[in-house]
Amino acid sequence: MSIRLLPRRKWLRRIVIGMCVTAGTLVASLFILIFLSVVYPFPMAQIKTTETRARTIRIAIQHWQDAERSTNCPTIEQLLSEKQLTQGDSVVDAWEHSFELECIADEVFVTSPGPDRMLGTADDIRIPKRDPDDGTRVAAQNARRDAGRAECGPLTSCVRGQ
Numbered sequence: 001m002s003i004r005l006l007p008r009r010k011w012l013r014r015i016v017i018g019m020c021v022t023a024g025t026l027v028a029s030l031f032i033l034i035f036l037s038v039v040y041p042f043p044m045a046q047i048k049t050t051e052t053r054a055r056t057i058r059i060a061i062q063h064w065q066d067a068e069r070s071t072n073c074p075t076i077e078q079l080l081s082e083k084q085l086t087q088g089d090s091v092v093d094a095w096e097h098s099f100e101l102e103c104i105a106d107e108v109f110v111t112s113p114g115p116d117r118m119l120g121t122a123d124d125i126r127i128p129k130r131d132p133d134d135g136t137r138v139a140a141q142n143a144r145r146d147a148g149r150a151e152c153g154p155l156t157s158c159v160r161g162q
Helices: 008-039 043-068 076-081 135-147
Strands: 100-104 107-112 125-127
Touching (some): 043 076, 043 100, 043 107
Antiparallel strands (some): 100 107
16 A cells, blocks of 8 residues: 655646746735725725815814904905915815805804715715704704805805804
């Protein structure tokens, strides 16, 4: 009873084929990852970027209101011209749409239409975020917002409330 081994060349050939298949699989996986990162931008990164930009604009509005001793909402142009925002600050969301600025009493809201690029839908990004338990306050704010709606431009606020 002897154990028959394959000749060395057959083992070597199988090892080389296995290594080639493994390397090919790794290269294909790498190409897929690169393709997905270039063609399909990651939505969470866009949402986080938009939230950061909205917070920056909200803080600039609050500083402007303190300086002016006012509760009015400035436009983006006013914030830029009065140096509350710099030219380096992005004044559009990650999808290149303008923010909606809303000032109600002493509260400032900055809203992005979100990935679907339409205001008033579930994917809107709002800073500060809405309190889900406060439906009456939200309804009153929406009524005031709709009553004072203005034309939107690329660098203008869409809503100016008191």
